[in-house]
Amino acid sequence: MMGLARLLVLGNLNLDLGVGDIPAWPTPGTESLGHWSIFRTGGSAGNTALAAASLGVPVELHAAVGDDPLGGWILRSLSEAGVDCTAVRRLPAPTAFSFSVTHPGGERTFFSSAGHLPFQGVGDEERILEAPSGSVVIACGYHLLPRWRAGALQRLFSGCRERGLVTVLDTGWPPGGQFDRQELQQVLQETDLFLPNADEAKLVTGAPTLEHALRGLDAWVPAAVVKDGPHGAWVVERGRLVHVPVEPSEPRETVGAGDAFNAAFLYARFFRGLDLEPAVAFGVEAARLALLSDPRRYPATDEVVRAMGRRA
Template sequence: MTGVSYDLLVIGDVNPDVVLGPVSGLEFGQREQLVEHGRLVLGGSAAIMACGAARLGLRVAFAGRVGDDAAGAFVRQALAARGVDVGRLVVDPRLPTPLTAIVTTGDGDRAILTSSGCLAATGPRDVPADLLAGARHVHAASFFLMPRLARSLADVFAEARAHGATTSLDTNDDPAARWDRALLDPVLKVTDVLLPNAAEARALSGQEQLTDAVESLTRHGPAVVVKDGADGALARLGGELLRVGAVPVEPVDAVGAGDSFDAGFLAARLRGLDPRACLRLAAACGSLSTRAHGGTAAQPTWDEACAAADPKGNA
């Protein structure tokens, strides 16, 4: 490709996260509960992934939409402070920036409450053609949260590919629990890498066994890389079924770990690492990101991730 300005264009959601916890259970009836930790941090799967990729040394641009409000100013500043180009991030004059509250438990689980704000208005016009033409790779996240963009994402990816870029998708959860394959399948045909977590892979494929889910999704076109929490990751890459373990850490907060995993995998792939090395590097990035509260505070540098992925120095 010629005229490349960015290693990575990330398309999708960005919002403030209010992360509270841990709690053993929510009590209604106007009961006030005290928790040990509370943080206002950058959120959104796409935004956390973009920050992780920039931290790993990639040139990253972000395409999406925020409101003309304090929350929008907060996330724009947070992205820019982490090295992500937000020059083309659209400001919606009418709808507010999305807001998310995350309530964590002591065992790594969490409940996520999101006010979608301008997410539903995010569409293909929010993805500038020159960014698609100037990126080596295009990644989209939170597919089911942005129905207008989802309906056009196949065309967006096809345009990126026409310019020589590769593509990837992390669908994230579907709040409606429909997992609409009629909407998704055209996108998978122009997706190089699909990056679900284990629960999402099972829901998307209808297969309970994770290996069956990977094989089923691979038949629709993309390479499939599945994040499996403390059990590491499973992938069908280069015709081979691969599994790697997680990097042992003392986790503080797992919010955004999957997005940091995505960043690690794509950074390694864009550097030309072999499939197993890409998977190991991704698992390291996901694990290391859990060392602090919020999705971006503990994201590793490239050297830190490589050292954790290959502690014997064999990479």
């Protein structure tokens, strides 16, 4: 396993609820009926941990839930999937949830309850820093966790790198599109690999187009992989820009697509030792397979390999 002991997933854990397809935004005071719904463990950290566990990765989750029955249900679902939840904390607050409305064409609108998230710190720092050298630490949902800011995540990432751990960041979208760019740049200075989507890349860099954003990221981090939905992903590394396409498909809903990609990409890159571009191709295919499942199921390694082999 290329000397990698484990994948440590830090971030937001919540319940994912959703309904679709809703063709038009409802008039206030009325009701719209969807044709399908979702109810599952989610949040960027939850999705990433579940997707990684399905690939056989030893996953250690550093997150939190509320002290309510919903939090207990989420922990049981993760443990049953093979995720190590011993570092997950129960906080005296309701468990967070996110409700998505999917519109025709795949566009989504999200409504979220912060729940326990404002009270969640970066996790058990001592335990994280004791992970064997070569382990990967991915922080998810940065913008949803206020206690990660003011230098908290930056200091943790700095300590991780001093101990030979790989630091990975997926910020997610900031509520209202507002964030402190200078503060985020300081976190990125301690980040080995940045995994935004296309819209997040433009927002973070302030660039008017994706191309400008990709060029801008090259000056910020050693490497970045930018997820571009139905267009695949982009690799940015030391002045090099490479596009990795995805096979066209029509998933019913795409909540958690980026998280499924993150888990599979990190597995391929650091557990299987693939080069950057083949690892991105593996992640793209794993995410595609996850989105085509109903109900949601994250693929195992052999499923992804077979699917890629059929098109080779």
